[in-house]
Amino acid sequence: MKRVLIVTGWCLAIASVWVSTAAVAADRFAQRFALELDSGAAYYSVTLPAAVYAASQCSDLGDVRVFNGAGEPVPYSLDTPREPSRTPATLRPVRWFPMPPAAPGGTGAPLGVTIAADGSLRATSAPPSRAQDDADLIDIAREARAGSRVEALVVHVRDDNYQGRVNVESSDDLRNWQPAGEAQLLKVSYNGSTLSQDRIELNGMRARYLRLRWLDGAPYIESIEAQVQAASADHAQRAGTQQEWRVGIVARTGPKTGEYFFETGGPYPIDRLRLNLPQPNTVAPAVVYSRAGLETAWREVSSATLFRLHNGTVEQSNPSLEMAPDTDRQWRVVVDTRNGGLGSGALTVAAGWRPATLTFVARGAAPFTLAVGSAAAVSSAVSRADLLMGASSVVVAARLGEVLPDEQDADAQSPGKDPDAMRRYMLWAALLLAVGSLGAIAWRLVRRAQFQAQAPSGSAPVEVPDGGGGTGGVGGTDGLAGDVPSGSGAANVTVKDTGAADADGQSTGKN
Template sequence: MSQKLNLRWWGAAGLCVALSAVAQDKPGDFKSQVPLTLSGEGPWYRLELPLAVQLQASQTDLRDIRVFNAAGEPQAYAVARQQAQTREQRSLADVKWFPLYNSAQAGDSIPSVRVQSNANGTLVEVQPATELEAGEEVLRGWLLDASAIKAPLQQLVLDWTSERDGFQRFSIEASDDLQHWQSWGEGQVARLSFADERVEQHEVALPGQSARYLRLLWNTPQAAPVLTSAQLQSSTTSSLPSPLVWSQPLGGTAAKAGEYSWQLPKGLNVERVRVELKQANSLAPATLYGRRESSLPWQPLSNGLLYRLTQNGQDVQQNELQLPGQTVQQLKLTVDERGGGLGAEAPTLQFAVRGTQLVFLARGAGPYTLALGNPTATAANLPLATLIPDYSPQRLKELGQAKVEGASQLTTSTAASPDVAVASGPDWKKIGLWAVLLLGVLALAGMAFSLLRKPAVKS
């Protein structure tokens, strides 16, 4: 009985899911539509969303954005907010190396040395701490001078005389003063020959830290080869600012001297603002406030010194303020009038939001249309890794390009809109689908009620 009940439940649930899937979005459900032009290789296309287009969305998180083909079918898509990027630059540099000798009786003890260096710390000479008689010195390892490299060390590349084949195993230690040493683990290089083939391994990974000197000590005394080359690969990482999309200049109002306010078109996650400074030699310590709506109190967002000064015949200005990226729709700037203020009229203001990309999988015939503006739409975007099975940041850059054919071409849909009455009469197809869905739910409820009323079967 319970198994039959479960089957009926699953069958009814599957029917409801299938009926829900039929009721897909249609272009007429969205207020604004704009044509897209495609270039490059598909079937995936990447679209940089202009701010003017984003402002047509009814929801801040852009969950009401869609792409349709010529037949009005929605396309699978993903929305990606562009993050700050990092760039790594690697360089390979030759370094000086100095032999480390020990006496034959010293075994595997660390050689004692005396060094001579210049004012920059560059090694000039390395000698054993005590004089060794000819024939009793043993090459124990090598000291590398990395004082000219300021970046973190990523890799060690060695070459040695070909007379010494096989594996070369050694310990790696790092120091900045030649007195205190830190272990960087073990290293191994190799040169192997068999038949007419030769296999060589010259690279050793380093922990990505900075050091002025490296000490290489071979694990077995008298096994250290004669080096012919020593190189160190270092890397520097720089952070690229997050791509921003700027608005057109926005007019404001002056409530009183030194206080200006602006109303944004909608609630936005503002990252930065730019205040127009019309007059030269303006100086204004300022604080910026924001809020979602008029009924809420103002919250401080940023402060700084805005200025436009003339120095040596050149115009130098600082007119931007960094914001935390929270959602605001109203902004207020208060200025310390002791710096001269910004005038009686409110300056224009530009705001910037983080760049947003839309990636969609083109299915069916074009042309394709971008649609926005449906306050009742639910999120339908996929993760990028789902939309593009072999997704990677590099793969994303290689996708075909889609462009909006001008924000001025945004058109208001004349079809049914979520908050506009339909002039052409009721949508009987949609009403029929909802009626069938409701009947399925009622049938499911009746089935469950009848099963609950049946008396339990006695065993």
């Protein structure tokens, strides 16, 4: 039992040393970035770029820290953009007026259209024929007066098949026009169903008039509706947050036909996915799944009909898939292969997200650094309200600079310095002590086996001393064989461990 306890103790000692060294290694940060500050303000904020997400090992950026020049952590808050709560958008029919080719270059209202006192448009003559129609004038003055934002236009095309590009311009007086974006409209009959893309995104525009200029021929328009959303401060703040994209992600084919897998490479809060099909003239329904790791199950996050259609100089693809922010790293796309799937070639993906903003207190001396990438770190961020504490100080924008060399690497590169030497010495010392202990136990077991092999066949069992004793006596195993009578019928001899021997080398125990 004593030997077992000794071996167990050494194993526990080795394990504790190993765990402690692993914890030290896990507490290191994978990357450090310089923080560039312009003025002597109390608070600074920085928008976290993709490099910070790529280095983080936590889904909530809990391993992000800010250090001052003395290496002390400073208080900080981490704010992620949230989808604002708002009332559902409504669709309202709007007036539109076909415009002849000469009208866009003129001033004031186009021919056949007048402006009422409230700014709305009225038709005074029949619209031009389709052959002469290359633009349409949209009246959204009522929505502008109500203070609402126009999120998109929905153009219902009468044609069974149409594919074309359109440029959008905006104006408040029908004289000065500004570019407002472009879009591609699509309506195609496919296997008894209709595939359509009839939205023109406007991103909350407040202009009074819009002009649609058709680049590939004007379609027959059944009706036009405006998707109107009441303005809110939260929505304006979210619209001001720039969307970041990680492009060029190549999906690999899975073991089953129609399966594609890809990884984002970091805990990005993905809320947009662009799936770029490898071949033109492809239409295929698909379902998108995600999971955090191999130990978790796949969960469905989005589904859509993917398409890429080519018509002369016009090529049109499915819009980006929208979803709630998702920090999972592993993604799976399952495509319906009943009509050929995606064909040959690689599926490429672009992932978009809205980055978080880090605000910190400039406590202590510069330079300040941002560290990220520690498996052992737990988030220490506080809320922005608790960080500012109602202070009137203005939060100044900071910039994330270059990647700094790791402190451990810098020490390792210095002459005569090895940051891991002490840990290695401790491990080797523990291993050598454990091996020595095991060797001593093995030697004692071998000696005991040899003694039992030399004992007479008819003798009774002999209790071998476990403790120390004098040389030449039965306290040691070397003198025990000479003290035990030989031959059959010998008396039983029990040698007790007294820890001492007499002067003649005989044990003081009783026979």
